[in-house]
Amino acid sequence: GSGGFRKRKHDNFPHGQRREEKENVNPPSALMTSFKSFQLELDTRHDKYERLVKLSRDITIESKRTIFLLHRFTSAPNGEEILNESEVKLDAVRRKIKQVAQELIGEDMYQFHRAISPGLQEYVEAVSFQYFIKTRSLISVEEINKQLIFTAEDREETTNMTSNSHDKQSPTWSLKVTPVDYLLGVADLTGELMRLCISSVGNGDIDTPFELSQFLRQIYDGFTFIGNTGPYEVSKKLYTLKQSLAKVENACYTLKVRGSEIPKHMLADVFSTKTELIDQEEGLP
Amino acid sequence: MSVSEMFAALQGALGQDQDIREEIRKEVQALEQTAREILTLLQGVHQGPGFQHIPKKCQKAREHFGTVRTQMESLKTKFPADQYYRFHEHWRFVLQRLVFLAAFVVYLESETLVTREAVAEILGIEADRERGFHLDIEDYLSGVLTLASELARLAVNSVTAGDYARPLRISTFINELDSGFRLLNLKNDSLRKRYDGLKYDVKKIEEVVYDLSIRGLNKEATVGAGGEK
Numbered sequence: 001g002s003g004g005f006r007k008r009k010h011d012n013f014p015h016g017q018r019r020e021e022k023e024n025v026n027p028p029s030a031l032m033t034s035f036k037s038f039q040l041e042l043d044t045r046h047d048k049y050e051r052l053v054k055l056s057r058d059i060t061i062e063s064k065r066t067i068f069l070l071h072r073f074t075s076a077p078n079g080e081e082i083l084n085e086s087e088v089k090l091d092a093v094r095r096k097i098k099q100v101a102q103e104l105i106g107e108d109m110y111q112f113h114r115a116i117s118p119g120l121q122e123y124v125e126a127v128s129f130q131y132f133i134k135t136r137s138l139i140s141v142e143e144i145n146k147q148l149i150f151t152a153e154d155r156e157e158t159t160n161m162t163s164n165s166h167d168k169q170s171p172t173w174s175l176k177v178t179p180v181d182y183l184l185g186v187a188d189l190t191g192e193l194m195r196l197c198i199s200s201v202g203n204g205d206i207d208t209p210f211e212l213s214q215f216l217r218q219i220y221d222g223f224t225f226i227g228n229t230g231p232y233e234v235s236k237k238l239y240t241l242k243q244s245l246a247k248v249e250n251a252c253y254t255l256k257v258r259g260s261e262i263p264k265h266m267l268a269d270v271f272s273t274k275t276e277l278i279d280q281e282e283g284l285p
Numbered sequence: 286m287s288v289s290e291m292f293a294a295l296q297g298a299l300g301q302d303q304d305i306r307e308e309i310r311k312e313v314q315a316l317e318q319t320a321r322e323i324l325t326l327l328q329g330v331h332q333g334p335g336f337q338h339i340p341k342k343c344q345k346a347r348e349h350f351g352t353v354r355t356q357m358e359s360l361k362t363k364f365p366a367d368q369y370y371r372f373h374e375h376w377r378f379v380l381q382r383l384v385f386l387a388a389f390v391v392y393l394e395s396e397t398l399v400t401r402e403a404v405a406e407i408l409g410i411e412a413d414r415e416r417g418f419h420l421d422i423e424d425y426l427s428g429v430l431t432l433a434s435e436l437a438r439l440a441v442n443s444v445t446a447g448d449y450a451r452p453l454r455i456s457t458f459i460n461e462l463d464s465g466f467r468l469l470n471l472k473n474d475s476l477r478k479r480y481d482g483l484k485y486d487v488k489k490i491e492e493v494v495y496d497l498s499i500r501g502l503n504k505e506a507t508v509g510a511g512g513e514k
Contacts, residue, residue, distance in 0.1 A: 020467070029461065031398055031461055031462070031465050032461070032465055032468075034398075034400065034401075034463065035464075035465030035466065035468045036467070036468055038422060038426065038465075038468075038469060039468045039469050039470065041422055041423065042423075042469055042470065042471070043470055046472060068393060070306075083425060107316065107369070108367065108369055108371075109370075110370035110371040110373075111370040111373075112370075113370075113371075126345070137288075138288050138291065140286055140291050141291075179295050179298045179299060181294070207300045215288075218287075218288040218289065219288060221288075221289065221292075222288055222289060222291065222292030222295075223292070225289075225292055225293070225296055226292060226295065226296045226299060229296055229299045229300050229303060230299045234299075277299065
């Protein structure tokens with residue numbers, strides 16, 4: 001009957017096809033098609049940027065934790081342990097940096113630089129802090145970048161990901177810390193070294209302050225030499241650097257002038273008062 | 286390497302970077318000058334007699350774009366080809382301005398939206414990053430948004446000059462442009478802010494069309510437009 005016929009008609013024109021036919025009546029114009037592709041392009045770009053921001057945040061957090069850990073270092077027995085643990089932490093950070101390098105394959109690094117710069121600066125601060133504790137010297141940017149050349153860890157990476165090398169046998173990824181990020185990281189390092197100076201006196205270590213004073217002066221001289229050649233963010237750090245250096249120099253002065261008067265076990269007290277004053281200045285609780 | 290040696294090397298790198306930027310700035314200044322000349326030329330279409338001279342102005346503008354192409358070739362040589370985004374901030378503004386001017390010329394000629402590839406060709410650059418000095422999509426979109434504002438102004442001045450058909454065509458064009466932009470998921474950056482201005486352009490043109498329609502002026506226009514087109 002007619003009911004059956006009508007039913008079959010519905011089967012011949014299922015809902016989805018009907019919609020498609022309607023679209024075919026009004027096909028998207030060239031302009032709309034273009035904008036649809038723009039949407040895709042922008043979304044892809046933004047997604048990548050966000051992934052890199054997240055990685056940068058992870059890098060920042062883990063680097064900061066490494067710095068806190070390293071502040072607990074003393075030449076006491078647990079020193080070796082702390083250094084080893086810091087290396088483990090920094091390896092974890094480097095694995096994150098590897099992911100950053102993989103995200104940037106085929107891209108212009110500078111397009112995404114603002115996303116990763118904070119993390120890289122913090123990493124420079126952490127790794128140079130560790131290097132100073134181990135060697136009493138400043139790590140170079142070349143040395144830092146040498147550690148940021150990565151190879152595939154397992155077969156999965158080799159087959160799935162694109163990389164720098166054309167030889168599919170051993171793909172490599174690398175990231176270069178820029179001179180500016182390096183300088184900004186080193187500038188922040190001086191703040192940690194200043195804290196190290198104050199705390200080392202509290203631990204009865206009266207040699208480190210003088211070593212630090214000399215070291216910081218070298219760095220300060222370096223930044224003075226650079227002056228305004230770099231971007232504004234670098235010159236801005238010079239002010240804080242000068243303050244850190246001044247605090248260290250004052251600590252050395254106090255040690256020199258009053259060190260002989262005060263029994264060693266009371267030296268810590270002298271500097272803890274000073275530290276309170278300094279912390280008050282910086283607005284710390 | 287001693288600390289002072291390290292910093293000397295770093296200072297060298299920073300100095301080199303500054304030198305490159307200085308060279309780029311000079312090239313960009315030249316481009317800005319040419320852009321100003323094209324803009325001054327095209328702004329003339331807003332005045333009464335200017336409407337008749339549109340084809341001539343477009344032709345002249347295209348000649349100026351020849352100068353732009355030459356200047357672009359010069360700019361490309363000032364920095365390593367694979368570091369476009371390192372120095373992008375220096376030419377971003379003038380490039381957006383040039384996109385707008387190219388889009389304006391193409392609109393005046395054909396009343397269509399110039400494609401990204403077409404703009405790139407007019408400016409003598411690439412459309413894809415992989416092929417070299419290219420037009421970033423956000424710069425293209427910014428330039429297009431500036432075109433929208435210019436057309437809103439043109440709609441108003443068309444009426445003043447007695448052309449009642451043009452605003453209607455501009456309205457169709459801008460509305461389609463608006464639909465296109467609505468597809469985009471923009472972040473809270475300068476492009477987003479500029480896009481926010483588009484709705485005021487749409488509104489302004491709607492008001493012009495409304496003013497024409499309630500006075501029956503657009504009916505005259507469609508009658509006339511049939512013959513013109």
